Amino acid sequence: MHIVAPALILSVRAHGEHGAVVRALTRNHGVQPGYVRGGRSRRLRPVLQPANEMMGEWRARTGEQLAALTVELVESRAALHVEPLAAAALEWVTALTAATLPEAQPYPHLFDALDGVVAAVAAAPSARGWAPALVRYELLLLAELGFGLDLSRCVATGAGEQLHFVSPRSGGAVSRVGAAGYEERLLRLPPFLAVGGPADWPDVFDGLRLTGHFLTRDLLVDRRVDVAAARERLVERLKRAVA
Known part of the structure; x- marks a missing residue:
């Protein structure tokens, strides 16, 4: 070889x-x-x-x-590893990738996306510049490993518009009409994941909660507790940074 x-x-x-x-x-x-x-x-x-x-x-x-x-x-x-927030982001995204991808199987889209996230962390003056990219990377990783979310249309009504929630069980999007009366049981789908565009901090944290639920349920199980802890450190540092 x-x-x-x-x-x-x-x-x-x-x-x-x-x-x-x-x-x-x-x-x-x-x-x-x-x-x-x-x-x-x-x-x-x-x-x-x-x-x-x-x-x-x-x-x-x-x-x-x-x-x-x-x-x-x-x-x-190396210089980023002395900055607490940037270091936490790099620790998490590399540990997640190392823990979940099988060896010797090509994932060119993930390689390009990870390269983009790392470059964004290096270039962005604040976490708001790279946090949405990190959430999108987590979403792509789920999809590449067979646990993709269906954010194209509502699983309850079939509508392709006004998608505001995601079912924590099926991973399918739910419209505002379809979610009526069940909002508390659903995960919020932030607009930047549904239709694109910029993300404010509430949207970023909603995105992290969304991807975190499915990463924990489908990928970060048993032997990967230490990897999940790296994500918790990142989220806590993000919360302190924007407080």
Whole structure:
């Protein structure tokens, strides 16, 4: 096995006395793990940071063997890891991707979307500039893994307009008419997810509640409690930032 490709680092785990196992997302080869010799060295520690963009080369004699990985830094996001809110966003979005995507299966749309979210966190002067993109990424991840929400029409009436809610059971949109009398049992569908456009903070938090419900129910179960905790930290920091 021999792969050379640009990639976004998702996770780094110490292995042995000096090495590290790195999992990174490539556009055409999906998530690829690899062993980096000397990955815990002073030279490579700044390179092997989640959300950094790298050029990776994976080599293995068989597909079952953990590949040897050499890395070349393309773009560093290390400075963002000292900013609490940006660091929480990068920690969450990379941990979510690492925990949910199967290895070696290409998800080009997710790669492009994740690259866009990371770039938005790096470029935006405030969280309001990247928070909607993060919610959209979570929605796309659900869809790519087979748990997509149907936001095209009301599951109760069939209407394609005035969609204001989502059923927490079916994941289908519900119109204002269809939701009459049941609003308290439904999740709010913010306009920026239904019809596009900008998002204010109430809309962002409604979006996070919506995607969080389905991520927790369908993807972040049992062994991924620590990943869910990263999302809770992000939401709490967002709430403090806008208070």
